[in-house]
Amino acid sequence: MFFNSLLSPYTRLHNLPQFLATLKSFTAQEGLILLTDLAHNILSWTHHWVLEGSPFADFGAQRMVDELMCIPGRVEIMGDKLQKVALLETHPYADSMRLILGQLLNFFDIP
Numbered sequence: 001m002f003f004n005s006l007l008s009p010y011t012r013l014h015n016l017p018q019f020l021a022t023l024k025s026f027t028a029q030e031g032l033i034l035l036t037d038l039a040h041n042i043l044s045w046t047h048h049w050v051l052e053g054s055p056f057a058d059f060g061a062q063r064m065v066d067e068l069m070c071i072p073g074r075v076e077i078m079g080d081k082l083q084k085v086a087l088l089e090t091h092p093y094a095d096s097m098r099l100i101l102g103q104l105l106n107f108f109d110i111p
Helices: 002-006 013-022 026-050 061-068 094-107
Strands: 073-078 081-087
Touching (some): 081 094
Antiparallel strands (some): 073 081
């Protein structure tokens, strides 16, 4: 769940009930649940489509979040176009993820 890394640590899946209890609004709780469902569905879709045949093919959703979605990096966007995705070179998964991201961007005709 990509957005998990953007929110506080309380939103991790194993702490989600505790985090939901701190939300005062039912609408906020419902919105967060919908986001977690959407994120899980996206992870499930990308896992079989993007990671198949890679060193990460046996990663589950939680491991993808914990180890792949948190690789430090930088995204450059000019206007409404993606210009560059740079991953921290010293991260142990950076080289493999760079190849996977390249294939994904090529599939969508993003140079």
